[in-house]
Amino acid sequence: MHWYYANLRQSYDLPVLPVAVYLRVGLEGLGTDCYRERYGPLEVLSFNYLYVGLPKLEALTYLERNNVLGIALAALMHVPPDRRAWLKAEALRRLAKKPSTEQQRFLLAECVQAYLELAAGAEQEEFERLLADDAFKEVKTMGTTWFEQGLEQGLEQGLEQGLQRGLQRGKAEGQREAVVKILEARFGELNQAVRERVEHWPANKLEELISRAVLMQSLAELGL
DSSP states (O other): OHHHHHHHHHHHOSOOOOEEEESSOOTTSEEEEEEEEEETTEEEEEEEEEEEEGGGSBHHHHHTSSOHHHHHHGGGSBOOGGGHHHHHHHHHHHHHHSSOOHHHHHHHHHHHHHHSOOOTTHHHHHHHHHHTSGGGGGGGGGOSOHHHHHHHHHIIIIIIIIHHHHHHHOHHHHHHHHHHHHHHHHHOSOOHHHHHHHHTSOGGGHHHHHHHHTTOSSTTTTTO
């Protein structure tokens, strides 16, 4: 925290308010902490910062507030066991109705989707039952995560278009096109260097690359 603070302060020459956000550590919920350095008996540095320990905060409290980030982060707060399915549906409903951009809504909804996982069986069934109600109709348009969107779009555009054309122009060429379509769906427009790497990828390893393209989280993980 001290190094982050020092770097920002030096780079921008502006006041910096340091806040640590703990996803898995609760501490006292909201508080202050201190980093100290000593040289023998002399305390050379005393650096204070605020912290937010999400697991110690009450999700229902922040769900009722008008802060979209608080609503999204409620997924990481303490949720009563019998309210998990409802809270997930309600958080998504509130985010869907907020006057944010489409990208912001999906990013905030992704936080809820990723961190408030429901147990298979009763919890998941209750969540699906809630979404079937008209009160949660806005959530249906946000029902897939960005990963799922990329996967679906990539499979649809890449495998269908690329592999169909591949039947006409050769299997390897079609597979290369499929890879490009999937990567563009997931990571945006590809630069020329990445396209060239795909173009020179060994033909006998293209099927493996397609499989990995829909699972890996970055081009670096794919070796591209």
